Amino acid sequence: MSQPLRGIIPPLVSPLRDRDSLDVAGLERLVEHLIQGGVSGLFVLGTTGEGPSLSYRLRRELVERACKQAAGRVPVLVGITDTAFTESVNLARFSADAGATHVVLAPPYYFPAAPPEMLEYVQDLVSEMPLPLFLYNMPGLTKVSFEIDLVRRALDMPGVCGVKDSSCDMIYFHRLLEVARQREDWSVLVGPEELTAEAVLLGGHGGINGGANLHPKLYVEMYQAAAAQDLKRTRELHAQVMQLAGAIYTVGRHKSAIIKGIKCGLSLLGICEDHMAEPFHRFRDAEREIIRERLVTLGLLR
Amino acid sequence: MSQPLRGIIPPLVSPLRDRDSLDVAGLERLVEHLIQGGVSGLFVLGTTGEGPSLSYRLRRELVERACKQAAGRVPVLVGITDTAFTESVNLARFSADAGATHVVLAPPYYFPAAPPEMLEYVQDLVSEMPLPLFLYNMPGLTKVSFEIDLVRRALDMPGVCGVKDSSCDMIYFHRLLEVARQREDWSVLVGPEELTAEAVLLGGHGGINGGANLHPKLYVEMYQAAAAQDLKRTRELHAQVMQLAGAIYTVGRHKSAIIKGIKCGLSLLGICEDHMAEPFHRFRDAEREIIRERLVTLGLLR
Amino acid sequence: MSQPLRGIIPPLVSPLRDRDSLDVAGLERLVEHLIQGGVSGLFVLGTTGEGPSLSYRLRRELVERACKQAAGRVPVLVGITDTAFTESVNLARFSADAGATHVVLAPPYYFPAAPPEMLEYVQDLVSEMPLPLFLYNMPGLTKVSFEIDLVRRALDMPGVCGVKDSSCDMIYFHRLLEVARQREDWSVLVGPEELTAEAVLLGGHGGINGGANLHPKLYVEMYQAAAAQDLKRTRELHAQVMQLAGAIYTVGRHKSAIIKGIKCGLSLLGICEDHMAEPFHRFRDAEREIIRERLVTLGLLR
Amino acid sequence: MSQPLRGIIPPLVSPLRDRDSLDVAGLERLVEHLIQGGVSGLFVLGTTGEGPSLSYRLRRELVERACKQAAGRVPVLVGITDTAFTESVNLARFSADAGATHVVLAPPYYFPAAPPEMLEYVQDLVSEMPLPLFLYNMPGLTKVSFEIDLVRRALDMPGVCGVKDSSCDMIYFHRLLEVARQREDWSVLVGPEELTAEAVLLGGHGGINGGANLHPKLYVEMYQAAAAQDLKRTRELHAQVMQLAGAIYTVGRHKSAIIKGIKCGLSLLGICEDHMAEPFHRFRDAEREIIRERLVTLGLLR
DSSP, X not given: XXXXXXXXXXBOOOOEEETTEEOHHHHHHHHXXXXXXXXXXXXXXXXXXXXXXXOHHHHXXXXXXXXXXHTXXXXXXXXXXXXXXXXXXXXXXXXXXXXXXXXXXXOOSSSOOOHHHHHHHHHHHHTTOSSOEEEEEOHHHHSSOOOHHHHHHHTTSTTEEEEEEOSOBHHHHHHHHHHHTTOTTOEEEXXXXXXXXXXXXXXXXXXXXXXXXXXXXXXXXXXXXXXXXXXXXXXXXXXXXXXXXXXXXXSSSSTTHHHHHHHHHHHHXXXXXXXXXXXXXXXXXXXXXXXXXXXXXXXXXX | OOSXXXXXXXXXXXXXXXXXXXXXXXXXXXXXXXHHTTOSOEEESSXXXXXXXXXXXXXXXXXXXXXXXXXXXXXXXXXOOOSSHHHHHHHHHHXXXXXXXXXXXXXOSSSOOOHHHHHHHHHHHHTTOSSOEEEEEOHHHHSSOOOHHHHHHHTTSTTEEEEEEOSOBHHHHHHHHHHHTTOTTOEEEESSGGGHHHHHHTTOOEEOOGGGGTOHXXXXXXXXXXXXXXXXXXXXXXXXXXXXXXXXTTSSSSTTHHHHXXXXXXXXXXSSOOOOOTTOOOOOHHXXXXXXXXXXXTTSOO | OOSOOOEEOOBOOXXXXXXXXXXXXXXXXXXXXXXXXXXXOEEESSTTTTGGGSOHHHHHHHHHHHHHHHTTSSOEEEEOOOSSHHHHHHHHHHHHHHTOOEEEEOOOSSSOOOHHHHHHHHHHHHTTOSSOEEEEEOHHHHSSOOOHHHHHHHTTSTTEEEEEEOXXXXXXXXXXXXXXXXXXXXXXXXXXXXXXXXXXXXXOOEEOXXXXXXXXXXXXXXXXXXXXXXXXXXXXXXXXHHHHHHHHTTSSSSTTHHHHHHHHHHHHTTSSOOOOOTTOOOOOHHHHHHHHHHHHHTTSOO | OOSOOOEEOOBOOOOEEETTEEOHHHHHHHHHHHHHTTOSOEEESSTTTTGGGSOHHHHHHHXXXXXXXXXXXXXXXXXXXXXXXXXXXXXXXXXXXXXXXXXXXXXOSSSOOOHHHHHHHHHXXXXXXXXXXXXXXXXXXXXXXOOHHHHHHHTTSTTEEEEEEOSOBHHHHHHHHHHHTTOTTOEEEESSGGGHHHHHHTTOOEEOOGGGGTOHHHHHHHHHHHHTTOHHHHHHHXXXXXXXXXXXXXXXXXXXXXXXXXXXXXXXXXXXXXXXXXXXXXXXXXXXXXXXXXXXXXXXXX
């Protein structure tokens, strides 16, 4: 686990049976589906995993079972983002004990911290971490970014091992790569799957892509083509990823359509249940039928 | 406690000794300071109380001790806003057992719910509540508003008893009043203290105003003047509230300056400590000195 | 005209016959309708007047005819906001020659100027003005505000005579009043009509309210009640204004619904045509029918 | 001129001697500098050209002189974006008469049009155009985007020839490419230069990049490497572009720093004056000295 992460690390959906119970068998199938798809790691309790919407009890159960199922075959990253410092530390410690390999931290998402406040926050938190930490830039949901200057300062913080950027801002991403060039052991990963091809072609190390839950092989192959600088093949696979995203994420009218679409698809594929944590609810039959047809068109379902 | 709330209900700061310990004596002094100042209730774990930044353990301790100290003399409202449904329910039940009288709910603040999703969320949550619930509109920090249509639907939800509006949007506030006119037992309260005068002059029922931590009597008198429709006196007291807010909330450069200023002032007044929960830190000596001078100018400190 | 403006100054809609021709008779009727309604001035080429959407030729024609029709009975204010400095100056000079009494300036609305840039801009522009100038704060459409510090600096700029605030932010408005208290010859006016009551009750000088196009008398009476500190009457009239705004501005689905609603109403009242400047188009028959019914309900149409 | 545009088309700065006079010799030198640098066209009156900040007289003078100097050697594109429909049409006609080859239209930037309103607007405007039109997506300054659905509809509008996207949103850009694949005669160009490499690697047709004013050859070579799918060379040149942008655009504190930096650099290179149109002003000596040093470091100045 001491090598830097490279490749596709799916942000796992959190399979639920109802409001506060895990779909245990579904989680196990999902982990197997992803590892067999060739992924380089598993990221639990991220945005796609509805992490902040789960009770603390459920979060811990999910971490424990995911680590157990992964059984050391691939690294397990755990999202520890929280508005309460102590709770982030608590979950990080629990995750280390459960066998996770990395933690992932987005800014606290109630109060927006100003840049100097954020720097102090990260410094204080990193010093309490039992595992290597990824900074997770997600301004669309946390209101604020980790500024490039903070990332530059983080180069000297023991325990920080890279950045996941879900800002959709590729200028920011290229600046991250400039900064991270000084640390070969860092990983700079991109969030939205539509941007993984260019991110890797221009020096990034992989993607934390929601759609990889559904079709891990496609994302892994796209990563490999880009990492091998096979531009022609990368473009073909990027077109397929664009098609999958365009098909599955546009069924609902709200922003929640992405996670709902992935979970609905996984349910149709027989992998796990599609119960959503509040404030969301799973797709009703009409939307489910559209997802079914699109999975057929995409060749993922017969 | 069955009467609708009217008047000033301060959102208590959370007195801390360090990252995860309550300044118990400070909390007790604060509660006494406020009750002696004539307030109509106490609101704990709101935004001014840095609720989302506290560990769950600390939140429960604070609820318990605040209720104990209030000892039934005034209602105690508890903020139960959370990104996880089950945790909101857990804290509401704990609060009811501890002697709180109301709970206060802002939208979950990680994923922004679209209006129909929010309606379902509120319906589901209200049905689990052991205490009357206030809707707390705070779009600046939760990204989304409770739309007026949702509030209209909430008129028929047993257990909803009013709205606290911190949007700073007085058009929205007037629409709330139109809706709430049908329910004499509801309370429509305003957040920012600079707006309490006009809110009450035009039909609102009071304010949940951070500055009342420092000087409860001023806010209570302003409320009483406005409720009595004494316009001349209301304007005088409103000018004083504007002066206090302008003096104390503008010392720091960041948005956190408001809470930092209030806590620093309370520390200078000898009421409680000014430790801040992460991601913030208390004012350093330079800012503290400015706050001291301004409290002197305001006549709150010699 | 040397007295400070007090009262209701409607932002006139711009009556159009088609894309680039004025409905001259409609404009004349509108001016008469407003003056007979007791307004304290006329504001042309504001937001409600779709000023930025009109060709320069048409803007000048409208200024000229409005001034001619007003014939000195009330002040005429002209919006000179432009992204090009020289064009603002040109229109100000034209307006002075045509008999206008004041000009009104919002920030240039393509490039957002930072506070020090804005200060230089206002200083440079004011020095070229042939008429007293109002600062027009409209961040929703110009992206940036005139900061309170800039307004404070403007106290010493010869030629600035007040502020119109359409930010909907009453805290900002109260800070404006604090600043303007030093200049009895200034006017601090509020934009959205839903806020005029409280603005005047707490020290403001009047309103530039779109709905006054339709029913000037209502707005004038509300202003007079508030200025006379008759709180009971102010509340009654404020409720009527809320009702009118709630009825007429909510028919279309887009933000343009306000101007479309006012123009449609004026057309139904027989005052002027309702052609809209691009990028908007007048209401179709279905929406027009709803507006008709609501005007009947409001007692403005039989 | 009937071939689709491919390559680098710099958005020319507008060389000014003072508020309302063109630096004619500077413009001529700039045009020669760019054509000798190998650019595929010239775009005047864009954002970098401070188009909306210039008087109408000056805009026409600039169009006329740029076309005369270009003398048919490369296409000349003219920004006709305006808040007034008729003025866009007027400038388009003037440009056609002056010898321009294309016009470029961003959404009207005062009133934000909703999608159906924008569609009508574009349809109406396109039908009046004497030249092929590019849609220019620039939501950061115009508040609204041309939605992908509108672009899809524009495939069937005679006279539309492509899109320039300055949204910085590469997911949007990839969706544009999917749509435009049906029209080989369209050009899909990207705004920010930091994104041109990936845009072209994945199927885009070129860039409208501000930095190309300073160093056209670098941008043209980067385009050519990317168009030739030479990934290694593209990465080297992209790194140089990132370096130039990082050096020149970060001197001022405000958003205006980009245009100020480019103009200041051009002045130091002896190409044209650096007077800025209001609301901006040129860099003072301190910033100019920093730009000078950075140009030396970049090898552009000795």
